[in-house]
Amino acid sequence: MDMNLPPAEELRLVDQELARLDARRSELLARRAWLLRVLYAPAPPVAPPFAPVAPGRETSPRSAQNVLLTLGGTLLGIAALAFTLVSWGSMGIAGRAAVLLVVTSAALAAPAALLRRGLASTAEAIGALGLLLAVLDAYALRRVALAGTDGTAYAAVAAAVLAGLWAGYGAVLPRLRLPVPAAVAAAQLPVPLGVLAAGGGPTAFAWAAVLTAAADVVLLGRPVAVAARVTAAVGAAGLTAWALLTGGWLSVAEPWSGAALLLGCAAVCLGAARAAGPAAGALGAVAGLAAVAAVGGPLRAALPAAWAVPVYVVCGLALASLWRPVRVARVPGPVRAGFGVAGGGVAALGVAWALPPVLGGLLGPADRGAGIWSGVHAEPVPGGFPATAVLVLLLAAGASAVAGRPWGRWGAVALGWAALMALPVCLGLPYAAGLAVRLVAVAAGLAVAVRPGLPLRGLPEPGPAVRERAEAAGPWGASWTVPRRPSAPVDARVLVGWTGYGAGLAAAASAVLSALDARGATFGVLGVLLGLFAAAAVAGSGAVREAAAGAAVLAAAGLVGAGAAAAGLSAAGAGLALLVVPAATAALAARVRSVAVEAVGAGTGVVAVALTAGRPAVLATALAVAGVVAAATALRPERRPAASWAAGALFLAAAWVRLAVWGVAVPEAYTLPVTVPALVVGFLRRRRDPAASSWSAYGPGLAVTLLPGLVAVWAVPAGPRPLLLGAGALAVTLLGARYRLQAPLVLGGAVLVLVGLHELAPYVARLVGALPRWVPMAGAGLLLLAVGATYERRLREARRLRERLARMR
Known part of the structure; x- marks a missing residue:
């Protein structure tokens, strides 16, 4: 390192070298820590050379088996369907019978042997194929041997036969899960299709749906497999919904027919509510609505149209009364709650009407x-x-x-x-x-x-x-x-x-x-x-x-x-009359201490004053009366701060409006009424709190008069205003210097200087115009030279002036 360098440069080089050494030390410490971890870490188990790595299994054996069985059964079903629909006509009657007998018998018999060998999934797939083949056999039989029969009637009989066969097959092989639900699904069709085949109308079909749904509800209460119960519940829900829609339509067109059908639907829902615990409340509500429509329909038809809604409301309220916690014909609590919801809903609709x-x-x-x-x-x-x-x-x-x-x-x-x-x-x-x-x-x-x-x-x-x-x-x-x-x-x-x-x-x-x-x-x-x-x-x-x-x-x-x-009275006269209200509320509030009375009275006063705005003379009177009310309110200690300020503002506004009515344009007439009380308030505040700043005590009051007067002096140069304003500013400046107050000294001095400049400006302009043009340039240069020569002393004097002002308040 060069020792002949200046101290500052040598210090910079030393700092750079130390920083480089610190960075290298950190790097070496990090490397040492890594080497220690590698040296003392436990050795991993040695894998044999060329050992195969088993890939992660994404499916279980049973899942793969189920997928394969499902695909196989589906393909066999498709093949059977294609054979039945396409290739059936190329065989004779003996061949057809042999195929039907062999294939269906084999498909239905195979699950028994498979179950004995413990192949339950395979047996389920083959059994499902057998159920599908039975449907195809029924279709084939209709096409070959019974082509002249009615299609709807044949479907009803075929559904009934298949339901019985599948139910028996499920009873023989209870370990199979599909036969019983399939039998329940097939059992939904015989009665409704039989009614249609017999030429029954919408009412008969709806009753067939209700009877089938009732049978499903009976099955819900039996100890059968869950899949069968779910199938029965879905079937009952769909059939009952259709019957309810039909019953609602009949309640308007044919009240008595609709009433019987709706009561049947209500009975089915109540039966289902006993077996379906979680849905008991909803089923109870549906049953209640059906009952209200059933009872109200005939009554509505028998009475004038104006009584239709009251009839349903009465029925709904009667139903809702069953909600009360009493034992009503051993009706469960959730069902009674559903009754209450249904009845209350009907009553609510009536109220909305x-x-x-x-x-x-x-x-x-x-x-x-x-x-x-x-x-x-x-x-x-x-x-x-x-x-x-x-x-x-x-x-x-x-x-x-x-x-x-x-x-x-x-x-x-x-x-x-x-x-x-x-x-x-x-x-x-x-x-x-x-x-x-x-x-x-x-x-x-x-x-x-x-x-x-x-x-x-x-x-x-x-x-x-x-x-x-x-x-x-x-x-x-x-x-x-x-x-x-x-x-x-x-x-x-x-x-x-x-x-x-x-x-x-x-x-x-x-x-x-x-x-x-x-x-x-x-x-x-x-x-x-x-x-x-x-x-x-x-x-x-x-x-x-x-x-x-x-x-x-x-x-x-x-x-x-x-x-x-x-x-x-005119609007202005009405405004004056309304001032009676705030005056009365101010007197009343002094006795009853009501915030609302005072607030509403004050709002009424605002409206009253606003009504007089069209006539300035009346407006001045209204403002003065409002100021009196506010001043009277200020006599109360708890209202003094806000009411006193409001009274002052109202009196001032009244004075200004009155001056405007008289045509007074002198700004001091508007500002002096503000300055005098403001200075008095500031003086009283300084006496109570000597530490208060002169800007907060006297600044607003002085500024209200001095600043508008200064603007008027520069705007309208004629008249005695410059002399009066300058005298006032001089007095304010002297008082500020005497009592060491910052706000009067600064404001008065600034206004005094600006007024002096305003008065001196015309003479300066005339003098500058009379002199040669090089004289102002030379004067400015000499001024700059003088300031530059005494720059340090001028800064010291300015600093002392600032310190003196800072010590003032």
């Missing part, structure tokens, strides 16, 4: 052709809907009420309210009666909201843990005094209570929409709603109290607005 008049009663008044207070009453949208819709809703509500579950009581509340809303539409009630029904719905919903435990009375007591939660949280999720023994879990009380309140609120909106047809109705409905919601707010607690109080304020605002409209 009855919903249009509910929506018409709720939203119909919104479809208004004439104007407000025109005296013209709009007709409901689903006109002519049968009155039985109300009966359906009441039936469903009663069934839900007696269900003995919290969800049932909740459904009863919702359905009862729906029945009330559908009543004016279905019965075609007069206008006044319709309004009265809607108000009754409001009262009922609010009653449930105030006392959510009433609909749940009589239900079983909840467990200790649920009772403790209910006593701690209450029915609306907040603390207050609650009964010691709630009649239902807390979740049910919350659900029922909110449902009642939502129903009452929806009915109230519908009543208001409908009341807009007439002036007297508007005042009457709004007055009643005000009383109802106020009563609910007084009687309720927690969330219902807040919600009802807010709705009461809305009703009061509606009354004020209606009064203003009736008095013929």
Whole structure:
């Protein structure tokens, strides 16, 4: 290494050499570790030379055997089929009989010998070939000896004979798995095909399917092989489905014929449910639906068309009543559950059918052709809907009420309210009666909201843990005094209570929409709603109290607005009148401490101010009144921060609007009312917190006046504004320097400099214009030379200035 190099260069070379040595050391250590592993690793077993390597087996011997047997049986079957269909005619009658006898007998007899030798798989394949040959023999016999017979009748007889032969063959050789399922599959055909051969129609064919399915169900209850049971189940399912479709069609066209067929299908499903455990519930539901259709069809045909849906709903509810945990003719629990699902589904479809008049009663008044207070009453949208819709809703509500579950009581509340809303539409009630029904719905919903435990009375007591939660949280999720023994879990009380309140609120909106047809109705409905919601707010607690109080304020605002409209006031006048509502709610909230009352009152105030926007003079008055209300609210400690800021903003906006109305264009008239209170607030804050920054205390207030004034000075150079603004900026700068405050010093100084530049600019421009053009260039050069010569001292002075500013606040 060269020792004569500079120290920096020599240090760089030393570092490079050390890095190279570290890399080489790491490489040698890695090689040493590998050599140690190779040296001390156990020696692998020595394989003999030229030893064959056995490849991995991908199939088991039994799998290969089954594939070969299946392929062999399939090929033999294809060959037999080809022989029967193609080569049959080239042989005489003796040859045909000999071939049929020899081949079929050999195929059916071989499995016995194979089973004795333990070749079960081979016997299964040959047996399957024998079953196929038997079908081909039946076909061949029909083509040769019985060509004149009816094809359907022959198929029915052949299927019956084959079913018997295969069943006997399976009994003789029980170790074969195919004969019995094949016999069951063949047994599905004789009765339906025999009915078709006899000229039976769809009804007779459906009954044949039911009888065959019943036989399959009987087989399901017997101790037979699983394959046979599966075959019987598939056959029963297909035949019963066909019979159900036929029965449903007949229930409309021929109710009595369809009723008998549907009852037969229901019996088959119930029988299958006893044997099929996992599917018992589904089969019970299908049986229940079939029974409802069977009973409801004749009743529907005997009654007017308007009673069709109620009939099915009654049948469905009667079926659903079997769901209750009682022993009904030894019906298993899953089947009873299926009954409940089926009956409930029918009732739900009936309720869905009855919903249009509910929506018409709720939203119909919104479809208004004439104007407000025109005296013209709009007709409901689903006109002519049968009155039985109300009966359906009441039936469903009663069934839900007696269900003995919290969800049932909740459904009863919702359905009862729906029945009330559908009543004016279905019965075609007069206008006044319709309004009265809607108000009754409001009262009922609010009653449930105030006392959510009433609909749940009589239900079983909840467990200790649920009772403790209910006593701690209450029915609306907040603390207050609650009964010691709630009649239902807390979740049910919350659900029922909110449902009642939502129903009452929806009915109230519908009543208001409908009341807009007439002036007297508007005042009457709004007055009643005000009383109802106020009563609910007084009687309720927690969330219902807040919600009802807010709705009461809305009703009061509606009354004020209606009064203003009736008095013929303009929009601005109505806005001033509406300001009574936020003023009253502010006074009321100071006593009752209701957030909802304050929120709705504030929203009404926003609407009131917006209504006066068309007349600026009235808008200024409205803003001032709103500011007074906000200032009064700020007297309350818990509302002071937000209300005080809102009051200040409203007063400022009122002043600005008033100045605009007077035609004042001087910007200081708009900014000084902000600057003075802002500086006072900043001074008070600095007295309370001396560590507060001057930028947060005085910066906003000073900027509000200084910056717009500076823009006005540069925009409109004439007038006394530059002198006044410069004097003010000078005073602010001196105060900042005196009290060591950064914000006044910086803002005042900057504005003072810019105002001075503005005043000096015309003279500079005239002077520059009078001088030769080389003079500015020379002056700029001399300035640069002077700055460069004193650069270090100027930097030190700038650094000191920055440090002095940093020490200020």
